[in-house]
Amino acid sequence: MDRIPILQMGRFLLVTIQVDMHDRLAMTLQDDLTDRITKLQAKGVLIDISSLEMVDSFIGRMLANIASMSRILDAQTVVVGMQPAVAITLVELGMSLPGVRMALNVEKGMRLLRKSLSENGMTEDDAQAGTEDGDGVVGQSQ
């Protein structure tokens, strides 16, 4: 069964969705991602949906779910590169994805993640230093 690859960049995880999402794929992604976040102690998740051209309410909800799961696991989620047609569809479906942060492209999304990381008193070097979970941050500032 095909999976959506999850790439690691320091303390960030990068997910690029390049195929049409079907429900099983979405569920697998959800499982994989939560696993990887805990295993790698990731501080940020970046989901690139720039090649996603079709969404339904299920995929919309899945994006929202992934964002809240990551937040509980102490990782910020940024969704980047949403197509205009997809945005219009989601709005028409009544899904405004509150609580999910958005950015125009990967570059801006990364900047957003780094900013939120430094707001929490961590530098990227700390983040890249690896497995030691030495930051004294108890909760994420929302």
Add this chain to the structure above:
Amino acid sequence: MSVKGGTTISEILKKHDASLLKDWLKEMDASGVRRDDLMKEAELQQQSKEFIGLVREAAQNGDVADIRGANWQQVREFLIDVSRTRAQQGFSPSQTASFVFSLKRPLFDRLRAEYGNDAAGLANEVWTVTQLIDGLGLLTAEAYQKTREEIISRQQQDMLELSTPVVKLWDGVLALPMIGTLDSARTQVVMETLLQKIVETGAEIAIIDITGVPTVDTLVAQHLLKTVTAARLMGADCIISGIRPQIAQTIVHLGVNLADVVTKATLADAFSLALKRMGVGLAKLQPQKVG
């Protein structure tokens, strides 16, 4: 009967060519078809003359009752052309149709003179001519209507294009000045243009200025919220500006929740907020000293 009628009409048209034209023009004068302010007399005369000539030719060649036939092709084209020009020149529909209908009386006069006491023949011929003229008149009205519709749809298209400019104010700041009443079709276009532009320019902030929107009801507010949400989904922040006092009151009275949207009173305020978010400051230049 129609074949005989055909010859008669074309004969009359041939025989009384000049006097018919004169009477027809007089008739047009009386019925108010002539509009010297819109069209020169010589032009009208030329048109009338051409029309009589074309009808005569068509009537000579075939069936008078069937104006949809091939031999009436030229007459039809001529009439449609005349009608189109008149619609553009600003003639009213009845004035345009009367151009054809006013030919009836001069024609009937000639027929009466021709037939004399032959009541049955006259009645027959009058019926044929009436049918012919009515058909041509209806054709004129139809063409007029069609031209009007074309003009209207073109204007609508123009308005749609005119009304949705997205302008770039600064690197990463877009503005969308909305003018006129918002309906579903327009908002859809506005939304799509804005989102497309956000993708193209990579803008992070979009300012929607509604100074030119006369009224805001629940539907318009909903449309605005949709646009803002869609832009947010793409990673751009929206600021709504140009909300007039009355509109602010209406929005609150309608119970529309704009709490999640940043709103500013003027475009200038929104722009300065956008610059602040982009980390850009504006300062006055030092006055230059002369000499």
